[in-house]
Amino acid sequence: MAPGDVTAPGTLRIEVAYCPRPGVNDVTLLDLPAGATLADALNASGVLERHALQGQPLRTGIWCKAKPPETPLRDRDRVEVYRPLTVDPKEARRQRYKRHKAGAA
Numbered sequence: 001m002a003p004g005d006v007t008a009p010g011t012l013r014i015e016v017a018y019c020p021r022p023g024v025n026d027v028t029l030l031d032l033p034a035g036a037t038l039a040d041a042l043n044a045s046g047v048l049e050r051h052a053l054q055g056q057p058l059r060t061g062i063w064c065k066a067k068p069p070e071t072p073l074r075d076r077d078r079v080e081v082y083r084p085l086t087v088d089p090k091e092a093r094r095q096r097y098k099r100h101k102a103g104a105a
Contacts, residue, residue: 010034012073016045018053018081026050032073038062039069041079053081 014036016028028045036044038060048054059082061067066082073079 012036012075012077014041014073014076015078016041016047016081017078018047018051019083020051021083036073037069038067038071038073038079041073041077042069042081045079047081058082059084 010033012032012034014030014032016030018026020026026047028047030041030044032040032044042048042058042060059066060069061080061082062071062073062077064080
């Protein structure tokens with residue numbers, strides 16, 4: 001969204017973002033009526049259909065903060081759909097340390 005973008009009165013400019021895998025982004029810009037919720041944005045964006053996410057338990061948020069689907073949106077919010085972790089972050093850190101330690105020896 002450019003800084004000069006102007007939305008009609010009573011309209012919210014919303015961005016819906018989903019990264020199906022590292023390095024791939026699916027970002028959709030929407031104009032929704034005032035009073036729209038996070039669930040409304042997800043349905044209007046089509047991201048759930050494009051990535052076959054309907055009916056699956058989803059972790060969603062607004063600007064990196066987890067929020068439930070019934071959360072009302074504000075103008076210029078960024079709705080995000082989070083992928084499940086494939087590796088425990090603590091375990092990944094341990095593996096990196098082991099590789100680094102082995103390479104230094």
